[in-house]
Amino acid sequence: MGGADAGAYVRVENVWKSYGAGTPVIKNLNLSVAKGEFLTLLGPSGSGKTTTLMMLAGFEQVSGGAIVLGGRDISSVPPYRRGIGVVFQSYALFPHMTVAENLAYPLTTRGLGRAEIRERVAAALQMIRMSDFASRYPAKLSGGQQQRVAVARAMIFRPGLILMDEPLGALDRQLREEMQREIKDLHDLTGATIVYVTHDQSEALSMSDRIAVFNKGRIEQIGSPQEVYRNPATPFVASFIGETNWLAGTVVSAGEGELKARLSSGEEVLCRSKDGLKAGDEVKIAVRPENIVFDRAPEPASCLKTKTLDLTYLGLCTRIRLARENAGELLAVVSQQVPGGYAKEAAEVWFSRDAAIPFAADAT
Amino acid sequence: MPSSAQAADGPDAMAGYSRPGVRRLWNWRVLLYVVCALICVFLIVPVLVIFPLSFNASEYFSFPIKSYSLRWYAEFFGDPKWQAALWKSLQIGVLSTIVSTFLGTAASLGMRRLSGPLRAGVLAVFLAPLVVPLVVSAVGLFYVFARLHLVGTVTGIVIAHSILAIPFVVITVTAALSKFDPVLERAGLSLGAGPVRVFFTVTLPAIRAGVVSGAIFAFVTSWDEVVAVIFIATAQQFTIPRLMWSGVRENISPTLLAAAVVITAVSLCLMLCAALIRRSDGGAER
Amino acid sequence: MTSGVADFGHVPPLPGGQSRRWTDYLPSGMTLLLLPPVLFVLLFFVGPILLMLSRSVYDPEIVDALPRSVIAIGKWDRTGLPDATVKRALVEDLQAAPADAVGRAARRLNSFRPGFNSLLTKTKQSIDDAPEAAAGQAVQLEEIDPRWTDASYWAALANNTSSLTDAYLLAAIDKKRNTQGEIVSVESSQRIYWSIIGRTLMISLVTTIICLVLAFPLAYGIVAAGPRLKLTLLAFVLLPFWTSLLVRSVAWVVLLQREGLVTATVRIFDPDFAGLALVHNRAGVYIAMVHTLLPFAVLPLYAVMGNIPRSLAQASFSLGARPARTFFRVYLPQAAPGLYASGLLVFISAIGYYITPALVGGGQDQLLSYYIATFVNATVNWGMAAALSIVLILLIVVLLLAFYPLMRRSGRAL
């Protein structure tokens, strides 16, 4: 977070947005995207992702701040002069034009010659492997095919920046994963800068160079998928991305790179240090389910006494619901074959110090 | 169609719905369609009856018809009075279609951004000619046209017919716009086309079926209209319906029925086209 | 996928750069496009109708022709005859006003006091011809025509001293102002408008009821039919719907007249049949009006009924309700919005009917529109035409206000 990087390709600087006289839906947004980067805006529905994207595209005016593209302030440039490609969630293919006509549209508006347009449309069709569908109308295409045409149409005029608003939201799971890979391939191939919106965290984790996590019109954290997953900056990020167990307690001592906390159940646990937390502070500690293990974790580690409630076998892994003594439930996910021993009534579980992330109890 | 197998707990829970119940429903169905058939006969006979009568060789509407001939059509197409009326009707119909299609389409497009009571109010103004009795509209126009020297002019009748036709254009185009996804316009803008280009390459083609069927309704409205013409036209501006109107009040000649067949055939063909256009357009979407 | 294919090559940047074109200033959503159609409708529909309706209360013809008289007679106490100043004012007015203006005022006054037309025109004639006028001597009105000694003529003038008048609106509901200026009913022999209003409502109501009774089974039949039959039945509804109202009315005249097809058909079975005239009477009006309006009743009903899920009736049956109960308790409430919509549409259309009753009906079967048309075409009485138009529009507004919420409410309740 903080100020936008001056050398970036796209810079969103101190942008505010409110619709009419209402409360702002985007509050002081700062964001920079490097050339060729794949940035994902991730957040719950209503957090302002679409609004941000529409301001980048030029369909919504910023209420304050500036949007800079390639060193030029485009905040008041109309959308058709920005030269930014947009893939809409509903694809927005023109129903009265064939696939080829849809693809030719942005080239026609730029006044290219007939022969050149034909050539480029053919190349684009070949790239999305739809050469046989050139004269079909969109209504006669499957969802995946429409999606590919929409992506190709947004890329065919070689925009420096391409915006995608939940482009895979309408597809079923299997097709979605296939299309994720294709979009990534296209990104690698063309070197375009892509800002991608989704509320699906697994999509964000698998596709992005960096993820910006949105909540209530603000960015909670920007970082690589590993960063936002392993080092969530706020409890919101920790809860929103992946699953998290929350342990409530009080800081006992704050040492070098380490905090010791006493949980409300009386057990003492070790966790990472965090600026601003000192002895006596109320904390909540996030522990990912896959970091809860039944063998003794590598030191330094902490131990909790639990009872096994039930196991859900999911093939790739097994989810185990555990009950702590007088202190709620825990979720553990183990990927190995579950040994018979896990199914016993009482269990001691461990997690290492670095897997436990403390936050002030009143942080969100 | 009582399918009650699961619902019936006890053996006698649905006693009334064994075979006799089904039989009774079936009888109701026969009765229903007999009634429907009678109503349909009532609906269609007056439309159909003019066709054979207009081909009747005899001057009297005698039934059964003994011999058929085209003499009344020859009379219709040969009589300069009917010819002039035919051209007047066509001229007025085409002009009012152009005027009302432009204005009605502009109205629908202009209302897109409006919402709430404002939109309802504006829409009510455009649809009002459907609710206000024809005679009141015609008399109002006559009152003002008399002062504007528009009585007895083609302009006057075209204005009147445009007013009566605008509601139909507004209805069909607004319906087409309500099915139109405005994201398509954003897509056009994002691909580098300016607002004007987007309108002509994206919006207009998408609502084309609505505009065309609105235009057809507009033409048929003018083509059939007689009340406004009664007030605003003079003897030089007699349209076919106006000639028929004065003809019926004297005595109904077979030539008049030939004219009725001609205007009915034109109306029915056009309305059928409009229905087919809407149907094929609805089909293309899915 | 090779990188060679993927490379789209150079595409020129968009023209225009930072500078703006006029299209950049187009208002979003093109709301400005409303301007021409709104102006057109205001100028050629709303405006003319309001102007015409204003003639029901605004009547300048008497004041324009006789400006001095209407001021002078304002001081008259309506007992006995007006004094000499009033008569002098009238003579001056008649000397000054052109003959056609006096004629218009005379016709207008005649509608309040029959005989006034001839009285005033004759007086004007005499004054113009009389040598005294040129000599500036006093004109004796009573000598020109003894009717000037009849106070009822003066009362008619006294009742119309303003350009604003309620006389037409009162006349439209069979009221008038008496010589004292009080509102009273007109003599029973001249009470016609209430009965015309009542007849208009009655014919519309009966037509609506018959239409609904016929439309319900037909709409139900269309909904319940298979695809082929459905299309056929719809064609039977749409073909007449698409046929010109005038043509259908003419067809009914042909069918119903004394030597028409109905008679001819009966003669096939009974050669001695004398012939039955169904035209120029009430029966013919009902038949033709029901026929022309039935599609308006069927189509909204069909739309609503088509959306009633079959599962509701099935659920009702499965819960043990018999067909009659299912119909009245489950189906009919669901169809109610359609019945209201159809009924409203038919009634509002019927109430303004002109062509069909004029062709098929007799003198006693005409609706309000006919009288409006007659006042404009035959007697050129804009005041009465406007007043009856107001009555007609009021009836429609009241109906809309009464039934539209009902329709919406029952539609929402679903």
Ligand SMILES: Nc1ncnc2c1ncn2[C@@H]1O[C@H](COP(=O)(O)OP(=O)(O)O)[C@@H](O)[C@H]1O
């Ligand atoms: N056109 C609009 N007018 C008013 N409020 C809007 C409009 N579009 C979005 N909003 C509001 O702005 C907030 C952010 O919306 P959006 O950007 O669509 O969120 P997201 O795409 O993350 O789901 C929401 O609270 C939404 O209700």
Ligand SMILES: [Mg+2]
């Ligand atoms: Mg969104």
